[in-house]
Amino acid sequence: MRLKRPSIPYIIWMVVFTMIPIVLILFSAFTDRHGNFTTASFVKAFGYFDVFLKSLWIAFISTLICLILAYPIGYIMSRQKKSVQNTLTMVIMIPMWMNFLLRIYAWVTLLQNGGPIDTMLSFLGIHTTLIGNQGAVILGMVYEYLPFMVLPLYSVMAKIDNGLIEAAEDLGSGRLTVMRKVVFPLSVPGIVSGITMVFVPSASTFLVAQYLGGVDDIMIGDVIDRIFWSDNNTGSAIALVLMAAILVFLIILNFFGDEEAIA
């Protein structure tokens, strides 16, 4: 029964469908159309440096807003009766099962000129364009990934014993001190996985900016999409840089998480 053999098909599968494609990306990034070695693709990729930075910035802001919005809701959920917890978890998860494009499209409907929110605002005498700017992109991103922040935070905080919080209160801690010294340190693993689950997809997303942003608001994912079809090599180089950046981010984040957990 203690066999290793059953894992062989999956190991082969991973090599063929995960490792080889990544190696191909690597190969394609460092060669030209005819397969000769060159770093020209990276030079071209460097031309999109500002888009790259903007994507990371938008992802960072979106992650931060998700964290700020999700932390209280995760905590509130974790302090309810078990049945209320289950219901709230379901309520948070249901929108996640709606198709990703439909959720973005819903915001296009809401925010467009002459749409419901615009009409309401102009009724109040406020005339602005709600769509086609960076704010709308961030809003879409937050909407898209908020549940991915709420759920890990909630599941970590649900494990915090109420007795621990009560003990801290009995020993004279105010509500803020309890938050800072009991709840926060115990919730760090949830914060780390929440940040991972929001930052990685939002830094690499494409289409959100095409739907909600203006002409200048393209993100690095959109650039990869636009370029890859005609120029595999530059597309691969950008994809590679994106992957490397995310990897570095994850390593730093994990390091940070471990430190906190030990302290």
Add this chain to the structure above:
Amino acid sequence: MKKLSKLYTALIIVFMYMPIVTLILFSFNNGKTTVWKGFTLRWYTDLFRDSQIISSLWNTLLVAFLASIFATILGTMAAIGINNFKGKKKIFIQNASNIEILTPDIVTGVALMLMFTMLGTAFHFKMGFVTVLLSHITFCTPYVVLNVLPRIRHMDYSVYEAALDLGCNPWQAFRKVVIHELMPGMLSGFLMSFTFSMDDFVITYFTRGSAFQTLSIQIYSMTHQRISPKINALSALLFAAILILMLIVNIKDRKAEKQQAQRV
């Protein structure tokens, strides 16, 4: 709940559901814009007459079903095997499996496209149903491994040995003990795979070739060109389906919990 907590929870729920509710409302609007022009069901009848949408719905379900079945088998076998590796080898295989989860979808998508295009020119095939299915199995399987591994770790091998001693042949013992023990993990792996596969746009977009349509792709081409109220009707129906499914699952869970509570 305290008042402030209640208010905050309500605000978050409004934020999460307002866009969906808006789409559903406008799916009954007798006009193409977001100005209310009276009640109609014509977008729904239009939707059901659209053979392209119906066929892409079947494609989506077919891919999701096959990919999650295959991923569940492949992932469960992998988890059983991985558990028997020791030390660094075990960690290495697990990390390799997690690479797929941590790689951004768009990178997975273009990488697979690159490989399929090369293989396609070498062996004269075009991307389509098969390449989409292979890609979906690839991104679903790691989630099955993640769901099954913890259950194997907590499994008691002596039960398996006991089954053998009591006269089961190895296959019977495997089916009745191991599969039985792993079932909850396999099931959640399967469900995760199914939903991820259904919801996927990015990886399908890069590996589908030119002819194969899934619902996500269909939605993309419909929303990219112009605003069509048919999309609203489709959203409303999908949302209703999800809601019903979730309610069934939840009610079943609660019954099971109650039964367990009674047994204890």
